[in-house]
Amino acid sequence: MIEVVLEFLGGGGLTRLSAVELLILGLVLTQVTIAAVTIYLHRHQAHRALGLHPVVSHFFRFWLWLTTGMVTREWVAVHRKHHAKCETREDPHSPQVLGIRRVMWRGAELYRREAAREQTLAHYGHLTPDDWLERHLYARFPALGIALLLVLDIVLFGAAGLVLWAVQMLWIPFWAAGIINGVGHWWGYRNYETRDAARNITPLAIFVGGEELHSNHHAFPASARFSSKWWEFDLGWLYIRLLVLLGLARIKKVAPRRPVILDCKDTIDLDTVRAVVLSRMYVMASYAREVIRPVLRQERRTADDSCRRLLRRARSLLTREAALIDTAARGRLERVLERFGNLRTVYQYRQQLQSVWARQALSQEQLLQGLQEWCQQAEATGITALQEFSRRLRGYSLQAA
Numbered sequence: 001m002i003e004v005v006l007e008f009l010g011g012g013g014l015t016r017l018s019a020v021e022l023l024i025l026g027l028v029l030t031q032v033t034i035a036a037v038t039i040y041l042h043r044h045q046a047h048r049a050l051g052l053h054p055v056v057s058h059f060f061r062f063w064l065w066l067t068t069g070m071v072t073r074e075w076v077a078v079h080r081k082h083h084a085k086c087e088t089r090e091d092p093h094s095p096q097v098l099g100i101r102r103v104m105w106r107g108a109e110l111y112r113r114e115a116a117r118e119q120t121l122a123h124y125g126h127l128t129p130d131d132w133l134e135r136h137l138y139a140r141f142p143a144l145g146i147a148l149l150l151v152l153d154i155v156l157f158g159a160a161g162l163v164l165w166a167v168q169m170l171w172i173p174f175w176a177a178g179i180i181n182g183v184g185h186w187w188g189y190r191n192y193e194t195r196d197a198a199r200n201i202t203p204l205a206i207f208v209g210g211e212e213l214h215s216n217h218h219a220f221p222a223s224a225r226f227s228s229k230w231w232e233f234d235l236g237w238l239y240i241r242l243l244v245l246l247g248l249a250r251i252k253k254v255a256p257r258r259p260v261i262l263d264c265k266d267t268i269d270l271d272t273v274r275a276v277v278l279s280r281m282y283v284m285a286s287y288a289r290e291v292i293r294p295v296l297r298q299e300r301r302t303a304d305d306s307c308r309r310l311l312r313r314a315r316s317l318l319t320r321e322a323a324l325i326d327t328a329a330r331g332r333l334e335r336v337l338e339r340f341g342n343l344r345t346v347y348q349y350r351q352q353l354q355s356v357w358a359r360q361a362l363s364q365e366q367l368l369q370g371l372q373e374w375c376q377q378a379e380a381t382g383i384t385a386l387q388e389f390s391r392r393l394r395g396y397s398l399q400a401a
Contacts, residue, residue: 107177
């Protein structure tokens, strides 16, 4: 009997796949797991950006139990807390607070520690599955799925199944807990200056279901689509569109469209205020492109070599979220703002514009007055780029052109 078992394990299991076939299968299986995380756990459960057919939803629940042992309520609660407390000491996995090495290599440990806190689950784990299977199988015996997968891998693929199983066990802890939660808040580019340090790391991780577009997601967390630029590829969104075509998914929310700017509109009204607040991420990206950078280029053209170096080093700081600037960088920025008056002016107006929608608790009339005053004062500065931006801002509208 033992000889039969040993022969079976060494002979490739029931399938007897070649090494190339096993490699392809491993990539497919890990992609299914990534799809389950990004579509089901992240976009469907945590952010309610789409609805899924019960068959699809339960398949993903079962697959995650089998391949990761993760419990829906725990994952959702930890992720929601991450958004609510991002880059603070209460953030479960911020590399800005805990350090990039710790989050990269011990991200799964950080997740498990936070998932074990009942207060986190009670506060952030609402509206997640709570049926008989969840209570009596998935949440009660999360390790059982992993053990079952190990047996299946060995039976189907023999000794090679052990390697396949190890890859499946490491895939999510490395890519999700390490790369996305770690590198995704440490290195990469940003389309929008959010208050957290989220970054897009495409195309380095283009095969993790669109999760690499992490900065875009933090800018529009309730959106089912993570891509923003035409050249950004969100693989998870492609899967979702296929599910929609099959009648197995329904998209609830996507990021707001880029604002409509009416050339004939020069009066700031409540429609303008609503359009600006809704499109605030686009507004600030436009401000950086249309005001900060032109003024910076103008200053560099007339500056000497030493000032050009100072301006070059401060370029990114002029558009960075103030809360993300460390002490040394803040010193460089202040030296630039002290020396260059026009840059100081447009930087201050950037901060003031952000404060308009930071006061959303105020009435619409107060927001309207704040935006009107900002535009009037901006146009009185005499800085051409700022004046032109203010005039375009007057044309913002929720109405179609």
